[in-house]
Amino acid sequence: MQVNGEWITDGVVAKFLEEATVKRNRQKDRKRKDLQQLNRQKELKIKRLQELNRQKKRERKLHELNRQKYLERKDMFLKKLDEGVEGDYFSQSDIYWLKEEAEFPILAGIYQRKGLLAKAGRYWRYAGQPSRALKITDNDSTAPPVLTMRGAAYADLGQFADAEKSARQSLKFDPKSAHTYNLLGRIYLQTDRPKAGHQHFNTAIKMGSSQKSADATIMKSLAKAEKQAQRKGAKYFYDKNPKRYRALKKYLK
Secondary structure (H helix, E strand, O other): OEEOOEEOOHHHHHHHHHHHHHHHHHHHHHHHHHHHHHHHHHHHHHHHHHHHHHHHHHHHHHHHHHHHHHHHHHHHHHHHHHOOOOHHHOOHHHHHHHHHOOOHHHHHHHHHHHOOHHHHHHHHHHOOOHHHHHHOOOOOOOOHHHHHHHHHHHHHOOOHHHHHHHHHHHHHHOOOOHHHHHHHHHHHHHOOOHHHHHHHHHHHHHOOOOHHHHHHHHHHHHHHOOHHHHHHHHHHHHHHOOOOOHHHHHHHO
C-alpha cells in the first residue's frame, strides 16, 4: 500500500489498526468507568439526602415530643401556683429547669410564695415586668435587697430619681452592698454622669464585686441609655481604657 508516495506494508497497517482499536476501547472503557463513578456519586447523594430527611423527621418528632413535655410541665407549675401551694413545694431541680427555660414569671411566683420578695422582684424584672416587681414590694420596702431591687426596677422604667432614692435608702441599711453601688453606677451612667458612675463601679469592686461584673453593667447600661448619655459614657470609658472598652467605639461613630 502506498501512502503519500511511501510504501506501507500490510503488517504496519494491521498494527496501526490494532493500536487504533485498542485506543478506542480504552477511551470507551474510561468513559464507561467515568459514567459508573458518576452514577455511584448520584446514588450516594440520594442516600445522603434520604438519610438527612429521615434524620429531620426524627428530630422534628423529638422536638414535638419535648415541646409537649415542656408544655405539660409548665402547665403543672402554673396549676400548682394557682392552687396556692407553698413555695417549698418546688424542688431545686424544678427551679433549675425553670431557669434553664427562662420561665421568669413562674420563678417570680415561686419566690413570692417563699416570701423572698427581692428574688421575686428580680425575676419579674427579667420577665420585662418591672412594674410587677414594684407592686409586690410596696408594703415591704425596708430590707436592703428589696430596696436595691426596687431601685433597679425604677431604673428599668426610666424613673432614675426614684431609682437613686431607693439605692440610697438601701445603703443606709447596708453601706457595703456591692450590688447597690453597681446599681448607682448604672443610674449615673444612664443619666449622663459617667465620672460619678465610674466612681461607684470602683466602690462596688472594693466592696467585693468584680471588674467583669462592673464592665458587664457598663455595657448593658450604655446599650439602654439615651443617645447623649450613651455617647458621653462611651467616650469616657473608651478614653480611660481603649483596649478594655473597644466594644464601646461603635457609639462614638
